[in-house]
Amino acid sequence: MNPLPPLGALRAFEAVARLGSVVKAAESLHVTHSAISHQLRTLEGFLGLSLFLREGKKLLLTEEGRIYALRVRGALGDMAEATQRLQSCPKPHDITIGVVPSFALHWLLPRLPDFKAKYPQYTVNLRAGLGFEDMSNGLLDLAIRMGTGNWEGLQQQHLMDETVLLVAAAHFMPRPQTLAEVQTAVVIANPAIQWTSWCQAAGLADWRPKPAYTYNDSNLEVEAVRLGHGIALSRLSLVSAAIEAGSLVKITEIEVPYQYPYWLIWPEKSSASRKLADFSAWIIGQANDFVNGRNS
Amino acid sequence: MNPLPPLGALRAFEAVARLGSVVKAAESLHVTHSAISHQLRTLEGFLGLSLFLREGKKLLLTEEGRIYALRVRGALGDMAEATQRLQSCPKPHDITIGVVPSFALHWLLPRLPDFKAKYPQYTVNLRAGLGFEDMSNGLLDLAIRMGTGNWEGLQQQHLMDETVLLVAAAHFMPRPQTLAEVQTAVVIANPAIQWTSWCQAAGLADWRPKPAYTYNDSNLEVEAVRLGHGIALSRLSLVSAAIEAGSLVKITEIEVPYQYPYWLIWPEKSSASRKLADFSAWIIGQANDFVNGRNS
DNA sequence: GGTTCATGTTAGTTTTGCTCACATAAAGAC
């Protein structure tokens, strides 16, 4: 006799036990409530006993069910953790980098072939995201994040500052020519970018745009600008390549600092690995070139 | 993303890791080696790495695979143990009895309706087997075993003695009439039964049968006798009902003690449960009736 | 009393896991 029930049924059961509801468990596991209901029925049939008291539409774990759920949860957790640990174990020739999605798309991606040419032995894994937990749990070799630095438990090095400027698509009509016309243009705003400094620098201290669109994802913002949907106060690193290519244009030469520069971060406990050194040296060089190109 | 691979694949992987071979893992899990091979491929695909080094037809675990297998084994073991514990938790109205298979078939089964009539509230679960581990791990309420008693860690009570005698099918021809004819009859022997005492009691101290068949399973032995395949020195409790019914006959009235009587055993730590008391009282009464019927 | 929400069930569909058949190659026997 098989000492284990169908393992999928255990996973369903544990989710119901933890969340208190077939519907919630279904949502959690991305299946219909009917699938969960079937799994519970299969499991209880296999075990030859009920794991829940049914009171109308309420499901209440029996005491035996509660204890079983704790044991199953522990075991499933162990397997998941072992799986994650296995998948994240360091490979000397892979380098896994967490990056701000927009920075990855517009600044890093076009430059990566240069890294690859200089360091052909590395497999480069980009992981788009904004969080820090993948750094803590060992899934990343290093990350590029925006902020003010001073993150606890991480080593960090300033990579480069960022600025923001007004941009539009080259084909955008009517293209604002004066600050007065800027004030009547269709604006695409990003809630993460404050207009205060730019308005002051432009001599429009008392004016704030009333955006036609707000996008919290910078990739959406930049793409909307590129499509000619409006103008935006965008980060230079995201638009500089398009400006050089001629598909976007600066509306004015006014640039102001963005309050959150880019940082390289890596685990405090990280051994001084070769790949960390290689990538850091390369990207710092690239950042310096970018900044110097901007200032000449 | 699902943090767990297909759990069936983990089970397959763990078996290969433990047994060192796809073929052995397949045997262990009662599937073809092809199923295991597919599961390994699925798992390695999910994980994005190899768990084994393949050298010709050898499979060698990588170091990462070895560590992962240990974690998975622990987790699967926890689930299996939790499942078993859940399934074996005591139910007040179930009584689970471990019984010697032959005794169950020939002695206990015919009497169980009497128990059921007297104690209708119990669900009776018979578990045929000879071992003691199911007693230790809480799967049984009590057991009937043969032996000399004095088992450590168990409470025990002598149930009844056993005797052995020569029997044949009523239709068996030629039926031995004399001890001389016994010596030329087709003999079905059970390795667990010594002829020494019987031969001495029969005045044939220098004779031992050369069996045409030996069966280590008493059910096979008794059935073979019933089918007229030969004569056997069988345990009385197994054949008495058939003798009374006329399908088997005693070849002689010579009966000698069997060296291993029947015992009731139950866990030392067992609380004095009602069902234990009920069943013990009943079966001791039945055993006494059987023995008294034999002696009158 | 009507509506909403949760669980359970049946029937049909989709996916997964399995077997079968075969391929390949290494190890063992002669």
Added chain:
DNA sequence: GTCTTTATGTGAGCAAAACTAACATGAACC
């Protein structure tokens, strides 16, 4: 050295399991 045995891997087809859709039932809420 050749033949046989044994192990692993793969593709195709089938069966079983898991899933969804639709509906039923009943409790809770308005």
